Amino acid sequence: MLRYTINRLLLMIPTLFGVAVLVFVLLRLMPGDIVELRYLMDGGQISPEVLAQERARLGLDKPIWEQFVDWMTGIFVGDFGVSMWTGRPVWEEISSRFQLSFQVAVMATILATLIAIPLGTLAALFKDTWVDRLIQVFAIAGLAVPSFWLGMLIILSLLLAFNWIPPLTFKPIYEDPWYNLSQLIWPALAVGYRYSAVATRMTRSTILEVLQEDYIRTARAKGVFERLVISRHAMKNAMLPVVTVIGLEFAFLIGGLVVTEQVFNLNGIGKLFVETVTRKDYTMVQALVMLVATFFIVINFIVDLLYAALDPRIRYR
Amino acid sequence: MSKFAVSAALTAAIALLPAIADAQTPKRGGELRFAVSAEPPDYDCHAATSFAFIHPVRPHYNTLLKFDPANYPKVVGDLAESWEQSADGLTYTFKLKQNVKFHDGTPMTSEDVKASYERIRNPQGGARSIRQAVYEDIESIETPDEYTVVFKLKKPNASMLTNFASPWDCIYSAAKLKEDPKFPERNILGTGPFKFVEHAAGSHWVGERFEDYHVEGRPYLDRYRAIFITNTAARVNALQAGEVLSEFRGHSPADRDKLVAALGDKVEVLESPWICSLVVTFNTEKKPFDDARVRRALSLAIDRWQGAEALSKIALVRHVGGILRPGYELAATDKELEQFPGFGRDINAAREEAKKLLAEAGVKDLSFKLMNRNVAMPYTPVGVYLIDQWRQIGVTVEHDQPETSAYISNLRSGNFEAGLDFHCDAVDDPNLQLAKFVSANRSPINYSRANDPKLDELYEAQKGELDAEKRKQILREFERHALTEAYNIPVVWWHRIIVNWKQIKGWHMSPSHYLNQDLQDVWLDQ
Numbered sequence: 001m002l003r004y005t006i007n008r009l010l011l012m013i014p015t016l017f018g019v020a021v022l023v024f025v026l027l028r029l030m031p032g033d034i035v036e037l038r039y040l041m042d043g044g045q046i047s048p049e050v051l052a053q054e055r056a057r058l059g060l061d062k063p064i065w066e067q068f069v070d071w072m073t074g075i076f077v078g079d080f081g082v083s084m085w086t087g088r089p090v091w092e093e094i095s096s097r098f099q100l101s102f103q104v105a106v107m108a109t110i111l112a113t114l115i116a117i118p119l120g121t122l123a124a125l126f127k128d129t130w131v132d133r134l135i136q137v138f139a140i141a142g143l144a145v146p147s148f149w150l151g152m153l154i155i156l157s158l159l160l161a162f163n164w165i166p167p168l169t170f171k172p173i174y175e176d177p178w179y180n181l182s183q184l185i186w187p188a189l190a191v192g193y194r195y196s197a198v199a200t201r202m203t204r205s206t207i208l209e210v211l212q213e214d215y216i217r218t219a220r221a222k223g224v225f226e227r228l229v230i231s232r233h234a235m236k237n238a239m240l241p242v243v244t245v246i247g248l249e250f251a252f253l254i255g256g257l258v259v260t261e262q263v264f265n266l267n268g269i270g271k272l273f274v275e276t277v278t279r280k281d282y283t284m285v286q287a288l289v290m291l292v293a294t295f296f297i298v299i300n301f302i303v304d305l306l307y308a309a310l311d312p313r314i315r316y317r
Numbered sequence: 318m319s320k321f322a323v324s325a326a327l328t329a330a331i332a333l334l335p336a337i338a339d340a341q342t343p344k345r346g347g348e349l350r351f352a353v354s355a356e357p358p359d360y361d362c363h364a365a366t367s368f369a370f371i372h373p374v375r376p377h378y379n380t381l382l383k384f385d386p387a388n389y390p391k392v393v394g395d396l397a398e399s400w401e402q403s404a405d406g407l408t409y410t411f412k413l414k415q416n417v418k419f420h421d422g423t424p425m426t427s428e429d430v431k432a433s434y435e436r437i438r439n440p441q442g443g444a445r446s447i448r449q450a451v452y453e454d455i456e457s458i459e460t461p462d463e464y465t466v467v468f469k470l471k472k473p474n475a476s477m478l479t480n481f482a483s484p485w486d487c488i489y490s491a492a493k494l495k496e497d498p499k500f501p502e503r504n505i506l507g508t509g510p511f512k513f514v515e516h517a518a519g520s521h522w523v524g525e526r527f528e529d530y531h532v533e534g535r536p537y538l539d540r541y542r543a544i545f546i547t548n549t550a551a552r553v554n555a556l557q558a559g560e561v562l563s564e565f566r567g568h569s570p571a572d573r574d575k576l577v578a579a580l581g582d583k584v585e586v587l588e589s590p591w592i593c594s595l596v597v598t599f600n601t602e603k604k605p606f607d608d609a610r611v612r613r614a615l616s617l618a619i620d621r622w623q624g625a626e627a628l629s630k631i632a633l634v635r636h637v638g639g640i641l642r643p644g645y646e647l648a649a650t651d652k653e654l655e656q657f658p659g660f661g662r663d664i665n666a667a668r669e670e671a672k673k674l675l676a677e678a679g680v681k682d683l684s685f686k687l688m689n690r691n692v693a694m695p696y697t698p699v700g701v702y703l704i705d706q707w708r709q710i711g712v713t714v715e716h717d718q719p720e721t722s723a724y725i726s727n728l729r730s731g732n733f734e735a736g737l738d739f740h741c742d743a744v745d746d747p748n749l750q751l752a753k754f755v756s757a758n759r760s761p762i763n764y765s766r767a768n769d770p771k772l773d774e775l776y777e778a779q780k781g782e783l784d785a786e787k788r789k790q791i792l793r794e795f796e797r798h799a800l801t802e803a804y805n806i807p808v809v810w811w812h813r814i815i816v817n818w819k820q821i822k823g824w825h826m827s828p829s830h831y832l833n834q835d836l837q838d839v840w841l842d843q
Binding site: 037046048054085086097165271275 | 366443450502518520545546548719723726727
């Protein structure tokens, strides 16, 4: 297990290097230029000399390979550089948004898990009954409705019903819990609904599959209480794919709430992603992609480790 | 009416008088919350171009002069108490207010003004300035005493006083600039009505009242909070819910109507012509746009008068104008405009002439791409309108809307056939507005790539002409030539719509979203 863990950790290095090369090259293939955008977007009358000075200041006049070497050298010493747009350190920009995105992801995950596992289990236990059909309708609707659209509906409903919208600026939960929750519960609901729909369907199908297994029939034949059969034997085994889904969805939520964050005006990683790509802020986009890629890799790794915890038969070598 | 009724009415009116007067007496206190649809990248006025900078940052600073908020385009003193212009137009002498302090308590003197303008016209030590060209006619800046600044010019410049009122020319501390010429990029230290409190990146900007502000009793507000809301729907929702009391750039007609329907008399709608225009730019290095007849034909095909009226219902455009904003004192009147190609009232005759010109140029079945900015308001509806107008003379046009960065890059590199370009300025000023039309080899924003010495000569002539009437005549000549050659053709001018909650008092509408944003006189009636 230890050897497996070390191997997986080492494998992260070439994976992240591959991501770094890919994002660096792809960004520079995109048309446009941050300097032109910054100074000409509002119609400024800027001379070509000033634009050239700015490019030099940002290091964009250097050959591409040199820019890549500079960036990689920085990464190895833990310096991701400064945002080309704001001039502030990249990690400062990201960390100020990360807390919000992380909290929404955690809240949506808790919400989705609390909804999905009981509903998925009920649907499986009452297969082909009205209970199952009702839950299926709920789940399919969740898959069909985009989170941002649901978010828009939530905002408009709040506006029409109470002439109120969630707060526009963020305060950490430890500073002002009520304010914080009144801002973030709504996006968590909007995102959590779709998330719970995926997990509900997965829970239902894996429990149905597990319920057909021999060991379940054996447990029932031995006279084990049905509640114990479900909770101890069926649920535990059925959770493996559900954990995978929850893990991947969680990683996605960190940088993937692009439109939902805009709808709720949340100052999170998703919104930052869109803004930096639009601005051609290479250093910021590179750092964000690396962050999200690292998050996915780490979450996958944790999920793999959880497999072993959930199913004693699984042992990694 | 009985005596009793008259007496009762008079008593009621007298009783109401204090209330009416009270409603108009500025009240101190409160926090003004407003939305800004973008965010400033850094804090340096001298290198900024966007309203996203002006709206949160301008309240921290003063400029030498400014536009009278209630009487645009009248210029009034901001840090200057008085000023004189020599008869030959070569010397401007400013007497500064003597009780002005920076937010750190140090007094503001003529050295600060000199250092700030030197930084704008000749930045050193890694500082950036993007308005060097505006002040290229300044020969020297002198400070005979602590509160006098003298600008000496190499040649007369009719726009100089307007330039000194530019909202971008913040006065910085000379001492701080000496320590670090890049100091203003990351620090706020001004003399303005509000001190800097906080900038939460991506979220908001806060300023609070500067108690030692040099104007007695101002500012009225305790503080202001600019909230960055990039999504249009979210901005309108925030305004509707009262989470913000204004958005000072401008709304589309649809958003205005939505807000008025929802909020009724709780809000006030303010509208004005806007110093922004949409201009079709033809790439004269590409055939057949190297032929003036083709360009003029395409201009003649556009029904601007009908189009402006129709488009004003769905987009933030409304006014037909030439090179200068309609309504501006030096702009062409409607009668004068109608004499220029493409601005006549008889569209059928204009389109017949357009077809003839295309035939003369030997152009048949013309088709091309119109590159447009990928921003819905007002670019997309105007682009669609133009395509329909050109279809009516048998020209087929494809609408191409790359993202903004690619759009700008294509305009600059010449990778387009025709483009719908825009032109926004902080103030009405021929030197600024004509820059889109003078030769490309001297103006970086003339994307047509055309060079025309006659336009350059006329530009220089109007710039040095201090007599307003004579300047006007030169401008008309410039306009006629530019619109006949049609390298760049104005299509329609923007219309600014602001919806404010009625609590906001003391804020005045102007034709520029860059002006009247120091918040010095703004107060909240609550």
